[in-house]
Amino acid sequence: MTGALLVFWVIVALCTIEALVFLGLARFDPKNRAALWFSGAFAAAAISFLGEIVLTTGFYPGPTRMVIALAMVAMFVLLAYGLAIRYRVDLHPGGGWAIGTASALLYWLILDLPREDFVRQFLYQIPYALLSLLSLSVIWRSRSKKRLDRMFIWLFAFLALHFLAKPFLALWTGGVGATASGFSATVYAGLSTASGAVLLLILASGGLALLLSDTAGRLVQKAERDDETGLLSRQGFTTHAERRALALAEAESTERVDLTLTLIAIKAAAPSYALALPLRAMAALIGDHVSRDALVGRMADRDFAILSPHTNLMAARRTAEALRVAASANLSEPDRPVTLSIGITEREKGEVYADLLARGLWALDEAERAGGNCVRLAARSSFDLSNIRQG
Structure with a gap:
């Protein structure tokens, strides 16, 4: 098992755990609706990285690559809508479908281009970079921003730059591999998956801290309220x-x-x-x-x-x-x-x-x-x- 493949399994496990944690938070606090969207986002991320593992076997490489790409798009769309709910920012309901459809069309058009083609690699990363900026814009439009909110703004800005830098990283490290099954053995795969794992962990931890603080605030507020009148106790x-x-x-x-x-x-x-x-x-x-x-x-x-x-x-x-x-x-x-x-x-x-x-x-x-x-x-x-x- 290569180092990149091991990291893929670790990421799948982490994303699955995070999805279950957010789901548990949503069940515990039904008013924390953003937690349900975050749960779906990390479930989609787990599917995407599971697809990377399947891809190393050579099993239907074309459809598998589409699943990998679109599952990651779904993750960022769900995150953006979860953040919009949490920050009370308007985000058009049809926008997610439009983004998903446009991304699917883009990936279908570049699917048969050579894997090591620089233009293909750059186009592949554009939807992720733009979706990172979408989440950034949601937080930016919120009325009040605390330290954790500003941290998220910087995180999504870094994510956008991270995705745009990936084609250059692949060029510098010797490429992404001539075949899909050979990707996990490349230096680029190791660096890309390791950095992705760290960023996902930071994103999950920050998101969990953000939503847990909301739930804790509601619990404190409920403890301070009189049930009969709704006034402070x-x-x-x-x-x-x-x-x-x-x-x-x-x-x-x-x-x-x-x-x-x-x-x-x-x-x-x-x-x-x-x-x-x-x-x-x-x-x-x-x-x-x-x-x-x-x-x-x-x-x-x-x-x-x-x-x-x-x-x-x-x-x-x-x-x-x-x-x-x-x-x-x-x-x-x-x-x-x-x-x-x-x-x-x-x-x-x-x-x-x-x-x-x-x-x-x-x-x-x-x-x-x-x-x-x-x-x-x-x-x-x-x-x-x-x-x-x-x-």
């Missing part, structure tokens, strides 16, 4: 609120950013109505009244919280009053009135989320002491909350 809200308040504290020397915390307790007319409270509708109503950059969480069975950046105390109060009136008008039934008790506090210099929460709870308690269906503002931090009257 108490833990999720607290985590994000602490981060925002800490970031503001660290940036205080350069700029001041208003930040308010609004705590809401939804009440029914009687305890027997508690289970019938329209919590999902309440969550939607809050979403209609707050800005897009506000954090909204469900803190307990009937308690909600809003952390609003770039909002001062008076602006938060206007929003709270509008929300209180809207809840009474839209969520109440004739025999089941719904009222809100609302407490609001504004972040002061040097405060973290725990300080905001303590004064916000005091304001909410004051609203409930007043009989509910009202809004109360928190005392200043200089006011000693420990001296508040009890009872």
Whole structure:
């Protein structure tokens, strides 16, 4: 067994494993639709390299070469569509068929040209180079790019250059072999397959890291969400609120950013109505009244919280009053009135989320002491909350 043939078997095994891993990821996380396309892509790559092994036996060399070439084209097309799904970039559904058809026609036209003809070798690599650039363009068109995304851009750029350089590499190393069965014994075959194996491994590893990070992000997000309302859970809200308040504290020397915390307790007319409270509708109503950059969480069975950046105390109060009136008008039934008790506090210099929460709870308690269906503002931090009257 030649070195190139051994590498072919290794690549087939790696591609098969990667295809199964991506398939498993797609089954585990159905929302990760790109994983299914990546699975198909590496399955196609496995077929292509398996064809290279078959070609060394001399079995139907013409059809086998077509399978090798078109399976590799299919791999790059499937990768491009998988990336388009992941990066939310439009890619025309018929484009893949058009590319496949054009590639099949090209390979059929050059099939009978001499194997060592330079023009044939160059034309053979053009579809792969162009498809690499197609994947690059998909990532380039995405709105936000992180470090891993930029790594993929460079990887696909290198892949395009890699394919265009192959005919020159073959010329420099003594050719691709006079016959298909003799290809695996050439120096070019060893170099080409080894570099291909490394690039495929990098591509598979990077793709897996990219899609796994998406799934992990969804799992974290799901853990931070309240199933009934779709809002942040108490833990999720607290985590994000602490981060925002800490970031503001660290940036205080350069700029001041208003930040308010609004705590809401939804009440029914009687305890027997508690289970019938329209919590999902309440969550939607809050979403209609707050800005897009506000954090909204469900803190307990009937308690909600809003952390609003770039909002001062008076602006938060206007929003709270509008929300209180809207809840009474839209969520109440004739025999089941719904009222809100609302407490609001504004972040002061040097405060973290725990300080905001303590004064916000005091304001909410004051609203409930007043009989509910009202809004109360928190005392200043200089006011000693420990001296508040009890009872």
